[in-house]
Amino acid sequence: MNAGNTRLPIIAVSRCLLGEPVRYDGRDKEAPELIAAIRPHCTILPVCPEVEAGLTVPRPPIQLIVDSHGNYHLMGRDDPDLDVTQPLHQFASHFCHAAQKLSAAILQNRSPNCGVADTPIYNSAGIQQSTGDGFFSAFLKNSYPELPITTPQQLDSSEEINLFIQRATAYNGS
Numbered sequence: 001m002n003a004g005n006t007r008l009p010i011i012a013v014s015r016c017l018l019g020e021p022v023r024y025d026g027r028d029k030e031a032p033e034l035i036a037a038i039r040p041h042c043t044i045l046p047v048c049p050e051v052e053a054g055l056t057v058p059r060p061p062i063q064l065i066v067d068s069h070g071n072y073h074l075m076g077r078d079d080p081d082l083d084v085t086q087p088l089h090q091f092a093s094h095f096c097h098a099a100q101k102l103s104a105a106i107l108q109n110r111s112p113n114c115g116v117a118d119t120p121i122y123n124s125a126g127i128q129q130s131t132g133d134g135f136f137s138a139f140l141k142n143s144y145p146e147l148p149i150t151t152p153q154q155l156d157s158s159e160e161i162n163l164f165i166q167r168a169t170a171y172n173g174s
């Protein structure tokens with residue numbers, strides 16, 4: 001991890017929010033106002049779990065599946081034979097192992113990996129069961145239960161952004 005300016009909190013940010021065209025369809029989800037607001041107050045650590053796990057751009061869309069034993073899998077949305085759970089598990093494990101200096105994370109809504117509380121979760125038959133954390137977000141939360149983690153949707157005002165930066169700064173100093 002490149003810690004950059006260690007006096008500032010290090011915030012992991014989904015690469016697609018930074019304008020990088022890394023989504024499955026080769027597009028981005030750039031959030032320029034949010035990024036401009038946080039940039040002076042932190043060191044941004046770009047992360048795209050899917051690309052950094054070795055998936056291509058573009059790539060077949062995947063979805064989060066929970067099986068009858070409560071285990072989570074990342075499977076092809078259109079191709080039930082596509083299973084990318086293992087490389088994503090390996091990446092998330094590696095990232096979390098190296099993330100002790102992380103102070104917060106801002107991750108893209110509804111993504112099967114980055115979503116925070118709002119990712120659709122399907123059963124093995126492809127029927128949506130619930131919403132919850134994406135695969136990577138859940139891994140990060142389990143590894144660092146107190147780490148501030150949010151989405152651009154929740155940072156929809158300067159007040160919310162300021163509060164989040166304060167939480168990241170406090171976590172950084174804890």
Ligand code: SF4
Pocket residue numbers: 014015016017022023024047048049050051108111113114
């Ligand atoms: S895995 Fe995360 S960072 Fe990568 S494209 Fe999907 S939402 Fe964006």
